[in-house]
Structures are given as C-alpha cells and as structure tokens.
Amino acid sequence: MTDTTNQRPVSTTGDEAATLPTTYTPADVEGELYERWVERGYFTADAKSDKPPFTIVIPPPNVTGSLHLGHAFEHTLIDALVRRKRMQGYEALWQPGMDHAGIATQNVVERELAKEGKSRHDLGREAFVERVWKWKAESGGQISGQMRRLGDGVDWSRERFTMDEGLSQAVQTIFKKLYDDELIYRAERIINWCPRCLTAISDIEVEYQDDDGELVSIRYGEGDESIVVATTRAETMLGDTAVAVHPEDERYKHLVGTEIVLPLTGRRIPVVADAHVDPDFGTGAVKVTPAHDPNDFEIGQRHNLPAIAVMDEHAVITAHGPFLGLDRLEARSAIVAALRAEGRIVAEKRPYVHSVGHCSRCKTTIEPRLSMQWWVKVGPLAKAAGDAVRDGRVKIHPQEMEKRYFDWVDNLHDWCISRQLWWGHRIPVWYGPNGEVVCVGPDEQPPTGEGWHQDTDVLDTWFSSGLWPFSTLGWPERTESLAKFYPNSVLVTGYDILFFWVARMMMFGLYAMDGTPPFHTIALHGMVRDQNGKKMSKSFGNVVNPLDWMDKYGSDALRFTLARGANPGVDVPIGEDWVQAARNFANKIWNATRFALMNGATVEGPLPAPEELTASDRWILSRLNSTVAEVDGLYEDYQFSKLSEALYHFAWDEVFDWYVELSKTTLAKGGPQADAARRVLGEVLDVTLRLLHPIVPFVTETLWTTLTGAESVVIADWPEDSGYRDAEAEAEIATLQRVVTEVRRFRTDQGLKPGQKVPARLDLAATVLVPHEDAIRSLTRLTAPEEGFAATASLPVAGATVALDLSGTIDVAAERKRLAKDLAAAEKEKAQTTAKLGNEAFLAKAPDDVVAKIRARQEAAEADIARITAQLAALPQG
Structure with missing residues (x-):
C-alpha cells in the first residue's frame, strides 16, 4: 500500500526501544550523525553517475560572516529540497562555497592593522593581500562549521571560494570575452562613493535611512531674472553648472536660454529646459550639479554641461575659495551661513527628514561622485535575461515576482564593476607608456617593459559571484561536472537579491553558456523577521543568533520552525516560543516511536491484505498515502509552509493522537489483528519518518535506523503514493473521532x-x-x-x-x-x-x-x- 521495495528492514521487537533514551537530547546525536553522513559520502555528488542530476548552488555567504537566521532559513529550504531529491534517486549536488566579499574583508583586516598602528599603505599592496589571505586561512569561513551544525547536506569535497585559482581564471576569461565583444568599457560616470572605504560601491551595498537634515531655498540671480532652488546639500552648489526647469513651465519660459550668476562664485550658469524636472515639486526649478548627482549628470549629458567636481575622495572641498579644505558637512554649514549673510536664503527647514544613502559596511554617508570606472554594457545581456523568463526557459516562483524581475532587467543601467580596493580580482587591463590599453586573457602574457602597468582597481564581488553556477563546475573548461550539473535545477534565494545577484547570474550564464540559462527555476523566499513582523536589526535589539536556539532546542526544532513559516516570496516572522513548540513536536515523534518499538512495531514482511486489517488500520494507511501525495505536490510547488503543516498535523494529530491510541486497544486484545497492527504501525512510522527527514534530519535518522535496522534514512527511498485509498474506513474513523471529541x-x-x-x-x-x-x-x-x-x-x-x-x-x-x-x-x-x-x-x-x-x-x-x-x-x- 506504500512503496518499500528498496528498504533493508529487519524485524524489530520491544528490545529495540531500549536502545533509545527515554528522552531525546539533540546535542547527544546531532554532531556525531552529521560527521558520519559526511564520512560515508552521502552528500558527495558523482559526475559519472547515470542518475538524473539535481543541482543547487548555495548563495555564497561572505567569508567574514557567521550564520544568522536568514542563512539558517534559506539553508533549511535548500537542504530539504536536496535531501528529498537524493532519496528520490537523483544525483544531487548542493554546491557550497564562500564569497571573498571585497570591501567587508578588506575592512576587517584594515581594522586589525589599525590596532597595530598601521594602514594597508604601510604594508603595500602585495603584502596587504598576503595578510588578507592569512586572515582568511585563520579566521575566515566560520560559517562552514555552523552550516554543519544546521545539518546542511552540501558536497564539502567541492567547496569553492570566489578567489580560488579556478574561479579567478573564470573571471579573467569572461572579462576578456566581454571586453572583446565591446560589452565592457571604461568611462567617467556618477557612482556611489564611500569616503571612508574610498571605493565605489554597488547599489546593494547602500543602505537608505531617514536622516535629520536641512532644506534650504536659495535665490540664484537678481530681481525678475532670479530663480529660487531648494537643496539638502548646499555644499554641492559650488559645482552647479546650470539651473533646470520644465520646458512647459510658463513661470520660467522667459529665462530659458539666459544665464544667471551662481552665488558665492561669480560664475554665470545657463537656465535650461529639461523634461526630467517636476514643475509641481517645490519651486519647479532645480540646481544642476553633474559631478555630484546621478540625475544631474543625465541632465548635463543632454545639455552638454560641464561637470565640476568640488570634493576629493575623502569628501573634502577642493573648490578654491573660503571653503577649500572643509569637510562636506562643515562646508554645508559655512556655505549656508555665507548665503544667509548675502540675503540669498529664502527659506530654511530644520529638521528636514529625508532618505539618505549610507555605506552598509561602515555607515558613512554615500557621496554620489563623478569617477572614471569600468562598466558592463548590460543592454543585450539584460534583454537575454528577460527573454529567458518570458519564453518559459526559466520559471520564477511565485509567479507574481516576475513583474519585479522585468521591471528591473528591462530598465537596467550599465553596471559599474570596478572597485578601488586591493582585495579582489584585479582588473586584467594593462596601460602602456603611450596610452596603449591591453586586456589580457588567462592564457596570455601581460605586456612588459618600461611604463607598462596594470589597472589598480579590482572587480565588484557581484562580478565573480555572478559566475557561480558554472565557474564552480570548472568553466571555462568543459568538465564532466559542468556537463552533468549545469544548468542548476533551481535557485533558492531571497527576493531582496533578485536584482543584484540573480539578474547577474542570468546575464552571465546565458552569455557564457551559449544561451543556456543557469537554472530552470528561481524560487524566491522572503526575509526572516521577529515575531511581531519587525525587521531584525542590532539597533532594534531583536537580532537572534540561531546557534543559541539550536543549543537550547536542537537543530531540528529550528529547521522545522523556519520551514513551517516559509510561504513563497513572503516574509517570515519567528519567535522563540515557535521553536519551543517545534522541539515539542520532535519529542512527540520520539515518544511515539519508542511506544511503537516497545510494542513490537515492525517493518518486516509485506503489509497484510485489507480484509485482515481493522478499520483504523485501513484508515491510517489511506491517510498515509494521501499525505504522501499531498506533500509531493507541495514540494514541487515550493510550498514549504503548507507541506510542513501537512506533515505536522498528519504526524501529531492522526498518527500519534489517534492511530497510536486506537492501536493500544487492538494490541491489548492480542491475536492476528494485533500482529497486523504492529506491521501497520511500523509501516506508518517508517514512511512518516522518511517524509519528515528532509526537514528534521537528525531525530528522524536516529529513530528510522532504530526502527528499520537499515543503514541511513539519508539514502533511503522517498515514499511513493501506492494509490491505496479507503473512503469507507476514513468515514468510519471520522464518525468515531466525532463521538470521542x-x-x-x-x-x-x-x-x-x-x-x-x-x-x-x-x-x-x-x-x-x-x-x-x-x-x-x-x-x-x-x-x-x-x-x-x-x-x-x-x-x-x-x-x-x-x-x-x-x-x-x-x-x-x-x-x-x-x-x-x-x-x-x-x-x-x-x-x-x-x-x-x-x-x-x-x-x-x-x-x-x-x-x-x-x-x-x-x-x-x-x-x-x-x-x-x-x-x-x-x-x-x-
């Protein structure tokens, strides 16, 4: 009635219960079980296998990181998918690894140097990079041990690092290919600049928060020829090269094409008409500072305006005059004071709460800055990434997330890939003494001779992590692993990096792998929040270390809690009482199995024919097969919450609270029906433990091997629905339940x-x-x-x-x-x-x-x- 053809069961007796302690203590079994799984090679994927492949990559955590609830949540979902597929007979590869995390890692090592009274410049580039590698060897990768605690079934023999030699070759190969195809270029554009880290940073590394600032309205020009503009960054006015108004704004039509005097500088700047300006916002006129604002830069490009940088890389004023050498915030106050003295301030609003970008690493306020950087021309790459979803080669789950994906890839701006760091993949471009520019591939010798030097910048870490699905499998070589395991079956990741990581993998995978996307399905999940639905943050005091909950309640309890809350694309609230309830569930599984073993439950031999069974036996076998079918369907739809609920209620409500209790009466009577009940009880627990295993691997491994005597549930067969249903028995037991209730x-x-x-x-x-x-x-x-x-x-x-x-x-x-x-x-x-x-x-x-x-x-x-x-x-x- 359920498929057990490939099991290796042995007879169990009441003596088997003696091998189980009366209570379940996770700490006594988890570590030992995990190392046994790894040693026996259960998680090792074989590229030569004739089994169908199932591949998932781990979103590579930063080498500086440690396990947080977001990691634990995502890893639980991935591990559940991989464990089930392995049980279903797939050659399952969960590819592990870490990201070198350029800025974060460099900051960590620089802080260590600061304790010694040194900076990276004291060491020099080569020695500093050696110091980072030393730190990585000694202190990096803490998260790997924590992943073992959680039970991650990854193939540790394939662990990769984005600065590995093989991955470095992949980075250099694709850079050269993109460069030769004129999809990489160098240009001066506006970027996010961190004056503390002294580098350009990506959009995802900018955190926006509401800050108290000031909004000042300044009169440019004189009398009827004047215009009032408002700004929160008065210091940038030193770099203004125009004032812009909307072309159809009647208030300013007479000024378009004229020039007005920029206060404090004496420079004359034009008034230009640009459709970007919102005539209904403020005065309907905006100052244009092309070197210090991305929108102003675009206006400047359209009107051929000069771009005047007025700050250096430390955000210190460089414009000649009384403000030279002031920090940007000092300059802001000084400039407003000077304007006030001249009677140029029309209005001031303090505090003025507005959204301000901060560096996610050091919390410094970001400075938009015109800078010479390397860029990827994303137009054709983004179109291919959009087409792959539109034509069905790649599915996004849940489907309603497709709109967000298209909104992003269809409007993607060119990608700034250079970073002014020392730790990372150095840009493989050399400059010659006479202005020569040479891009060097991995098998090419760089030019030598006097005056030749390599670009000092490194690549954005998203550039190397964008290659992750195929670089980890040996690309650019056409390896057995690449042939077997690419493309990935599914990518499980948070919707928050749909744009930054997922879109980049799509662009690079399609480009490098001849139009084959990197995965068939993108399964997006939400963010973990506290039990009140509030974002977890150190400033809120609600951050939870998952290791604390694993120590207290066991890894299975944490995993089950996280899976039970995982609705596709929806944020997950979690509280300690929910983990405690999941621990109680693990204990219930333990106690019910001990009872079964004490009463002779067995998995030996075929199930008795239906006519030899009681109604309660037939009922539970019918419900068991229905649950197998339901759970299978929910797994295929990535409905982790619903399948966890289905398993919870079947196991606790139907098996433990009803069937186990009903079987006590049958067992007490003895005879053939009692023997049949022992076999049914063994069957139900065998299948239930296998169904639960992908989510709660440790307790199920301990109980299943004791129940069946087989080697490991990790390599057991996934249950199959035999099709057995007994509506009559289900109706009969439903009547009994109603009376008892x-x-x-x-x-x-x-x-x-x-x-x-x-x-x-x-x-x-x-x-x-x-x-x-x-x-x-x-x-x-x-x-x-x-x-x-x-x-x-x-x-x-x-x-x-x-x-x-x-x-x-x-x-x-x-x-x-x-x-x-x-x-x-x-x-x-x-x-x-x-x-x-x-x-x-x-x-x-x-x-x-x-x-x-x-x-x-x-x-x-x-x-x-x-x-x-x-x-x-x-x-x-x-």
Whole structure:
C-alpha cells in the first residue's frame, strides 16, 4: 500500500526501544550523525553517475560572516529540497562555497592593522593581500562549521571560494570575452562613493535611512531674472553648472536660454529646459550639479554641461575659495551661513527628514561622485535575461515576482564593476607608456617593459559571484561536472537579491553558456523577521543568533520552525516560543516511536491484505498515502509552509493522537489483528519518518535506523503514493473521532477531571461503531455501567447515544450556578450586539469592518447560549 521495495528492514521487537533514551537530547546525536553522513559520502555528488542530476548552488555567504537566521532559513529550504531529491534517486549536488566579499574583508583586516598602528599603505599592496589571505586561512569561513551544525547536506569535497585559482581564471576569461565583444568599457560616470572605504560601491551595498537634515531655498540671480532652488546639500552648489526647469513651465519660459550668476562664485550658469524636472515639486526649478548627482549628470549629458567636481575622495572641498579644505558637512554649514549673510536664503527647514544613502559596511554617508570606472554594457545581456523568463526557459516562483524581475532587467543601467580596493580580482587591463590599453586573457602574457602597468582597481564581488553556477563546475573548461550539473535545477534565494545577484547570474550564464540559462527555476523566499513582523536589526535589539536556539532546542526544532513559516516570496516572522513548540513536536515523534518499538512495531514482511486489517488500520494507511501525495505536490510547488503543516498535523494529530491510541486497544486484545497492527504501525512510522527527514534530519535518522535496522534514512527511498485509498474506513474513523471529541468536550464542559472515570451506556447499534466500543471507552474514560446505573445525562452524537451517570462526580448545584452566570453574560452580550445591529443610524455611519466584528460577537453569543443551555439540560435533576 506504500512503496518499500528498496528498504533493508529487519524485524524489530520491544528490545529495540531500549536502545533509545527515554528522552531525546539533540546535542547527544546531532554532531556525531552529521560527521558520519559526511564520512560515508552521502552528500558527495558523482559526475559519472547515470542518475538524473539535481543541482543547487548555495548563495555564497561572505567569508567574514557567521550564520544568522536568514542563512539558517534559506539553508533549511535548500537542504530539504536536496535531501528529498537524493532519496528520490537523483544525483544531487548542493554546491557550497564562500564569497571573498571585497570591501567587508578588506575592512576587517584594515581594522586589525589599525590596532597595530598601521594602514594597508604601510604594508603595500602585495603584502596587504598576503595578510588578507592569512586572515582568511585563520579566521575566515566560520560559517562552514555552523552550516554543519544546521545539518546542511552540501558536497564539502567541492567547496569553492570566489578567489580560488579556478574561479579567478573564470573571471579573467569572461572579462576578456566581454571586453572583446565591446560589452565592457571604461568611462567617467556618477557612482556611489564611500569616503571612508574610498571605493565605489554597488547599489546593494547602500543602505537608505531617514536622516535629520536641512532644506534650504536659495535665490540664484537678481530681481525678475532670479530663480529660487531648494537643496539638502548646499555644499554641492559650488559645482552647479546650470539651473533646470520644465520646458512647459510658463513661470520660467522667459529665462530659458539666459544665464544667471551662481552665488558665492561669480560664475554665470545657463537656465535650461529639461523634461526630467517636476514643475509641481517645490519651486519647479532645480540646481544642476553633474559631478555630484546621478540625475544631474543625465541632465548635463543632454545639455552638454560641464561637470565640476568640488570634493576629493575623502569628501573634502577642493573648490578654491573660503571653503577649500572643509569637510562636506562643515562646508554645508559655512556655505549656508555665507548665503544667509548675502540675503540669498529664502527659506530654511530644520529638521528636514529625508532618505539618505549610507555605506552598509561602515555607515558613512554615500557621496554620489563623478569617477572614471569600468562598466558592463548590460543592454543585450539584460534583454537575454528577460527573454529567458518570458519564453518559459526559466520559471520564477511565485509567479507574481516576475513583474519585479522585468521591471528591473528591462530598465537596467550599465553596471559599474570596478572597485578601488586591493582585495579582489584585479582588473586584467594593462596601460602602456603611450596610452596603449591591453586586456589580457588567462592564457596570455601581460605586456612588459618600461611604463607598462596594470589597472589598480579590482572587480565588484557581484562580478565573480555572478559566475557561480558554472565557474564552480570548472568553466571555462568543459568538465564532466559542468556537463552533468549545469544548468542548476533551481535557485533558492531571497527576493531582496533578485536584482543584484540573480539578474547577474542570468546575464552571465546565458552569455557564457551559449544561451543556456543557469537554472530552470528561481524560487524566491522572503526575509526572516521577529515575531511581531519587525525587521531584525542590532539597533532594534531583536537580532537572534540561531546557534543559541539550536543549543537550547536542537537543530531540528529550528529547521522545522523556519520551514513551517516559509510561504513563497513572503516574509517570515519567528519567535522563540515557535521553536519551543517545534522541539515539542520532535519529542512527540520520539515518544511515539519508542511506544511503537516497545510494542513490537515492525517493518518486516509485506503489509497484510485489507480484509485482515481493522478499520483504523485501513484508515491510517489511506491517510498515509494521501499525505504522501499531498506533500509531493507541495514540494514541487515550493510550498514549504503548507507541506510542513501537512506533515505536522498528519504526524501529531492522526498518527500519534489517534492511530497510536486506537492501536493500544487492538494490541491489548492480542491475536492476528494485533500482529497486523504492529506491521501497520511500523509501516506508518517508517514512511512518516522518511517524509519528515528532509526537514528534521537528525531525530528522524536516529529513530528510522532504530526502527528499520537499515543503514541511513539519508539514502533511503522517498515514499511513493501506492494509490491505496479507503473512503469507507476514513468515514468510519471520522464518525468515531466525532463521538470521542464530543464526549471529551462534554466532560470538559461538566468540569470532569481528565482521568476521572465515568460510568456510561453506549448505544451504537445504529452506527458503524459497534466494533469500536472498547476504543471509545478507552479514549473517553467511560466505564461500563454496573448495577444501580442511572443515566443523568444523555449525549446524542453521530447517530449514537452516550448516556452518562454523573451522580457523585460533580457538585450539581455549584455547576448549575456557574453555568447560569455564564448564560446571563452571554444573553447580555447578545442583547447589546442585537441593539447595535438594529440601530439604523449606527449602521449608516459605522465602517464595514466594525459592523462585521459586532455581527461576529452576536453569533458567538448565540452559540454560547445554545451550548450553555444544552449543558444545563444535561445536568442531573434535583
């Protein structure tokens, strides 16, 4: 009824339970199990295998990093996919590695040098780079050990680093190819500049936050020929080369084409008409500083304006005059003061809260700066990346994320790839004494001789990580691994780097691999947030170290919590109480399996024929196969939250809370049906543990190997739906569950203690429940009626009648008094809500959601009245 053809089961007896401690302690098993998996080569992918490939790359974490909840979340999802595919018979490769993280790593080593009173310039470039490699060998890669703690099933034999020799060759190869195809060029453009790190940085390395600044309105020119502009960066006015207005703005048409005097400088600058200007914002006129603003740069290009840089790389004013040598913030105050003295300040607003970019590494305010840099001409590359999704070669999941992807790739600007750092892939371009420029490929000798020198810049780390899906497999060589494992089956990553990393991999993969995209599917997930949905941040004090939760509750508990919250493309709130609940689930799995082993559950031999099984046996096998089918479908749709919920409720609710309890009655009777129940119990646990394994690998490995005696669940077969369904048994057990649930609810309502025995007569003749009387009594703590039995309450449910003798079990007078008080409260609530809903004036003014809440309160009150009235009627008279 379920597929177990390739298992290696052995008979299990109650003695097997003795090999399991009475309680599950994750720390006692996790580390040992993981190292055993690695040593046995379970995660090692074989390029020569004839199995179908399944490939995923790890989004390479920074070598400076450590495991945070975002990593743990993403790795859990990837590991679940890979483990399942491995069990399904695929040659599964999860490619691990780390990114050299240019700025972050250089900053770490520079801070170490600063403690010694040195800078990188004291060492020189070559010695500094050697120092970084030494740091990487000694301190980098902390995250690798933490990945082992989490249970990542990566192929450690293939671990790569973006500065490895092979990956460096790939970087140089594709740079040369792009250069020769005129898709890489050098030009002066506006870039994000960090005055602290002294380098251009990518958009993703800029963090925007609301800062308190000032907005000053300045009058340029005189009288009717003057224009007022507003700015938050008064210091940049020294570099203004125009004032721009909208072409159709009647207020300024008479000034377009004229010149006005730039205050404090005496320079005359033109008034130009440009459609970029919003006439309805502010005064409808903007100052144009082409060397210090990306939008102004574009205006400058359209109107052939000069670009005057007024700051150096440290953001210190270089323009001659009284402000020379001032830091940009000092200059801002000084310039505003000077303008105020001249009567040029029309208005000032302080504080003026506005969004300001900061370097994600050092938190310094970013300075837009005109700079000579290397660029990738992304037009044709981005078009190919968009076409691959549009024509269906690559699927984005969830599909609604496609729009964001197209919005990005269809409007992508040329990519600045050079960084003014020493740590990274150095740009393979040499300059000659007479202005020669030579790009050198990996197998070519650089030019030599007096006056030749290599470009001092290095490449953006996104350039090398964009090659990750194929450079890690040996490209540019046509290796066995590249042939076997490219393209990747799926990329699992956060929507936050859809533009920066994913788009770059798409562009480079299609370009380098003859139009073959780097992956078939892009599965996007959200960000991990705290239990209140707030972004995790050190400044908020809500950052969680996942290792702390793994130490406290076990890796399985953290993994299950993260998977259970993973809806595609949606952020994931997480709190410690959820991890604790997942730990309780692991304990429940442990205890249920121990019970099964103690009672002789077995996986040996075929399952008995359906006619040899009880209804509860047939029911659980039917539900088991339905769950296998449901989980399979959800995996294929990357619905981790839903499949985790399905597994949780099947395992806890149906297997542990119902079938295990029902089997106790069967086992107690002995005989052939008890033997059949042992085999069914073994089967259900075997399959359930295999279904759970990809998400909670450690506890399932321990239990499954004990249950089956087989080598490892890591290499066990993934369960298959045999197609067995038994609607009749499912209906029969559903009726039983309804009766038991109603009796339990009645007992609770009457204030009976959970273990308190109550005599009752069960009239089941008109139902399918006659064979289940013993089970019903056991599950509801109802004893058989004895002499003198007198029913004081009758509970009709599902065609059956349960008559109970409650005399002597409860204080009837006290219970009647308590229920009467509850009934009065419910009737008062109903009266109040009915009055509101009957007030036409209120209904005409109240919002729909308020009316809906009141109506819901009314319905709840009516339900309470019916329930309490029934409880009062069921109480013994007298």
